[in-house]
Amino acid sequence: MLKNIFELKNDKLSENPLWIAIQSMRNNKLLAFLSLLLLIFQIFAYNLVPIFNKYFFDALEVLNFTNIYKLLFLYILILIFSQVFKYAYFITSSRLYAYMQTQIRKDVLSYLNLHSLNYFVSRPSGKVTNEYHNLYDCNKILFTTLENVIPSVVVLVVSVVLAFLVSNNIGVGILVWSILIILISTKFIKLLSKRTQELELVSNYFMGVLGDFISNVKILRIFNVTKVTFNRLTKIASNYCFVALKKWRLKSIFGIFLDFCDVILILVFTVVLGKMYFANLITLGDLTMLFTLAYRIDDSLKELINSVEQIVADYQVSAIAAQNILVEIDNLDKENAKHMPVLDSLGISIKNLSFRYPKSKSKSNDLSSINLEIKSGEKIGIVGRSGSGKSTLFKLLQRQFEFQDAKIFFNDLDVNDYTKQSVRNNIAVVDQDNQMFNRSLKENILLGRKVSDKKLNKVLKDSHCNEFIENLPDGLDTLVGERGVKLSGGQRQRVAIARSMISKAPLVLLDEATSALDSKSEKVISDAFKKLSKDHTMICIAHRLSTLHFVDRIVVMDKGRILNVGTHDYLLEKCKVYQSLSKDQLH
Incomplete structure (x- = not known):
């Protein structure tokens, strides 16, 4: 006793x-x-x-x-x-x-x-x-x-x-x-x-x-x-x-x-x-x-x-x-939640997804009746004005919030039946504001993961990190400062891409990843995206439509709903919101 x-x-x-x-x-x-x-x-x-x-x-x-x-x-x-x-x-x-x-x-x-x-x-x-x-x-x-x-x-x-x-x-x-x-x-x-x-x-x-x-x-x-x-x-x-x-x-x-x-x-x-x-x-x-x-x-x-x-x-x-x-956990796994393995390839099926943020004062949903099918290896772009629900959809894919009466499948696996950590093991994220630790550049890329020198060197080359690392005083061992202040925005984005390349995750989420870059940096990052997209399913939120030239389809969102899905040419002809977004960027 x-x-x-x-x-x-x-x-x-x-x-x-x-x-x-x-x-x-x-x-x-x-x-x-x-x-x-x-x-x-x-x-x-x-x-x-x-x-x-x-x-x-x-x-x-x-x-x-x-x-x-x-x-x-x-x-x-x-x-x-x-x-x-x-x-x-x-x-x-x-x-x-x-x-x-x-x-x-x-x-x-x-x-x-x-x-x-x-x-x-x-x-x-x-x-x-x-x-x-x-x-x-x-x-x-x-x-x-x-x-x-x-x-x-x-x-x-x-x-x-x-x-x-x-x-x-x-x-x-x-x-x-x-x-x-x-x-x-x-x-x-x-x-x-x-x-x-x-x-x-x-x-x-x-x-x-x-x-x-x-x-x-x-x-x-x-x-x-x-x-x-x-x-x-x-x-x-x-x-x-x-x-x-x-x-x-x-x-x-x-x-x-x-x-x-x-x-x-x-x-x-x-x-x-x-x-x-x-x-x-x-x-x-x-x-x-x-x-x-x-x-x-x-x-x-x-x-x-x-x-x-x-x-x-x-x-x-x-x-x-x-x-x-020790307050109550607001997003716990189910008691019988299973462990999702890291999948070799990943297709996504979203069925009837509606969502409103907890404690939201809005009377309308932040997402309403989202239905979307993404094939394994497919490259998808998501566009829409601010507040259209793009980032909210990304958060739900990463299981940051619970959702009811809806289904998100990775292949045939319902993500709600699996632990959040194991679901996230299948996802790599390149954000518009990539967080950096006040540690060495190498530690920020590896994040505690162990990889061979051969693989690391390939990742540094494919992500174009090697182009600026050779100019740093201590190379990979250079301290990047609080939140990576010693690196430029483009350099931080390349580090984020390198992290995703090292990850074995089959799904890559890009959230406005080139929104704050100049045209030269954007070109370098876009090339890194192409290399990252090989053998990966990729979803890219973009403000600049020009950055979506490599995607297979584009999803147009407005007020929490999907308005249309198609290629660039198709949407220019059929979708007024997409036409408006394209017109705004020409001026």
Whole structure:
């Protein structure tokens, strides 16, 4: 039964940060139980020390050397075993902590990967990054509880019990004092928790704005508005400092209160125990043990209160992150979804496809009654004015959104019956705004895939990448900068084509891939498209009709519907919208 607490419920992460930490130990149960056992032994040995102090000083008071030597021997043994348990726990718990942190990172990244594209485009990347960082630290909550809170509580309980064994009055005094300090501290902790929550919300907002600032610094400098965004960041940072100052001011007052309580406790113990000893109400052993207990109670109370305050603060931070990251997945695969293999060739059949974006305020569909047949190896162009549904159709082909009462077939396979990842393995995309990582050019082309040098060199030649790579300072190892800012638009498009050529995907989607290029770059890219189109089914969204000279058929869309399908000459004769598009580009 104990083993089951480590397991994920329905293969889903808990939204409770403490349970996330516990579940992260599911692959290291033996190490977790061993660490817990060593911690228990360590706590047990630590709490035996005051008892041996009492008996040792009682024997010393009457000069009973036989008992003194025995107790000294036992005391040394306890210290040795205590240190052995301490170091053994340190070794096992350090390994466990590292494994847990790695597992949490994997779990959270896996969950993030399940989110739809809409989740990421609606959230600042800096905010998501900051929340991810806060969430994988939730194992601190568990370790602080095990290493600080539980030992402190055990020490307090043992100390009160031992005090009662010596004197009921002292026991009652210690109990009342501890409860009073804990109750007052609870008020402080609640206020600190509120301040922590405010601080974390401001921090997440700041990181989101900062991420946007860094990612888009080129645009800000082009339009000379860097100062505006910088002033906005400064204002948020000032607000952060103001909220942080309120928290640390409260924490300072709390610290002064605890230090004052320390002085009072030791002062009272010194006076009361001194009088009791000289009145022969307690022995030297009792006096020594009670003084030891006084310092332990003092340390344990501070450790307990500070640890609980830290746990509450960490919990608030992790809970906010969990609420934002571990939200319900809006585009999950079906429970019985199958894995689609990478197909050798791919034909497409779209039947009665209608779609409206989730939460759309429009009363009409974004796509209505789309029916289209594309043969394997066929090259299809899609044209239409802005908002006609071209990009929406591409998103549905890539399973970025769910659609009901319609069918999209890859060959004879209904894509709704297969996992999204396996469907996307059959698709390569060349976008109008190709995303680049701030890594080397080679890494951006391969994207972690392994290919032979022979194939890579052929791809670089066919995509015309080799024409600009030879001029780069470090060749393929040149860093391309944030979002590929060190490359021109045409160069980034060639990298995107190279990615698609390396991919084994039989379907290539081109989305306005030459819209921002000059005529010379467009010619080079068009030649690369011809080479890419060999042995591939290709669908190309285009603004410039001239870029569709290599396609077999052209689909004309308007207001979410397919108006006509045919060759360039046929559409010029039969389709008024196509005639209008062609006429607009002549002027």
